[in-house]
Amino acid sequence: MRLHYIVEAQEFNRAMLEELFDIAGEMEHVVWEGGSKLLDGKIMASLFYEESTRTRFSFETAMLRQGGSVISTENARQFSSVSKGETLEDTIRIMNGYADVIVMRHYESGAARRAADVSRVPIINAGDGTGQHPTQAFLDLYTIQKELGRLDELDIAVVGDLANGRTARSLCYLLAKYRNIRIHLVAPEVVRMRQDIKEYLARHDVWFQEETNLRAIIGQVDVVYQTRIQKERFGDRADDYRAAQGVYVIDREMVERMKPASIVMHPLPRVDEITVEVDSDRRAAYFRQAQNGLYIRMALLAGCLGKDLQRQPSEVQFSGN
C-alpha cells in the first residue's frame, strides 16, 4: 500500500519507520549520483501559510531531485485566495485538480487533518500550528540512528519551548515506539510539555520526567534535543516570553559536560539557545540533521507518488490510542 496522508507522527509504526529510513539511505546515493527520474511527470504543491526555510526548500528539492515539478506560493496566507475569504477545504479541493501531492504548513493545529479529510491526493503535514511536525520527527529519528547507531536504549533531554514546540511533540510520539527510552522534559515553567503528550507517554509505559536543572542531567543523556522559545506564539504574553527566553542555553561549557558519544540536536532555526561556538564540536549534529531532511522527504514523496512503502494497518496507532 502506498503512503497517503502524513498527518500525525504516531500513524507510523516501527516497520514503516525502518523502511522509510532504508529508502532515505538509498536517497543519499541518488543525490550523490545526480538524482533520478522516479517522480517524472508528478507535481507537488507546496502550500505554506507560515514561514519556513528547511521544510519547504527540502521538500521542493526532494521533488526536483527525483525529476518531479513544484508549484508553490511565497506566502499562502497573503498570496492565495485565503486572503479573500476562501476556506482551507475549498483551497484543497481546487489544488486536487492541479497537483499529485500537497505539502502544507498551516498556523492552526488540526489544519492538516481538515485538509486530509477533503483531499483525494496525499496531504503531507509540514507543521500545523502548535500541533505536529511529523516529517521533522522522522528526520530526527533518522539522524539519531545514523549518529548513534540505535533507536532503542536512549536517554534524551527534550529542552525548551515544549508547550508550543510541534517538533518536540511529534518526536515524543515516535520515541514511544522504541524500547527502554528515558525522556527528560526540560522546560521553563510557562512552556512545559502539555498534558496530552505526558498522558500518551504514560499510557505507553515510557519513562519520562519533567526537569528544571539541565546542567544536572546533561552528563548522562545520549541526546540533547534543544528547541527555540517561539516568540511568535506568545501573542500579548510578553512577560511569559521574557520568563522563558534564555533559561536554557547550550554553550561550550555545557557541551563539555556531555558524554563523548552523545549529540546535540535542534530542529532549527536557532536564535541564541545554542551558541555558535558549539557548531565546531563533533557532537553538534543539527546541520547534519537538517541535511537528513532532504533524504527523508525524498523517501516520503517516493512513498506517496512512486515507490511503495509497506503499511501494516493493525500496528498503526492513531491519536487517542
Ligand code: CP
Ligand atoms: N525545522 C523546521 O521546521 O524549520 P523551518 O521552519 O525552517 O521549515
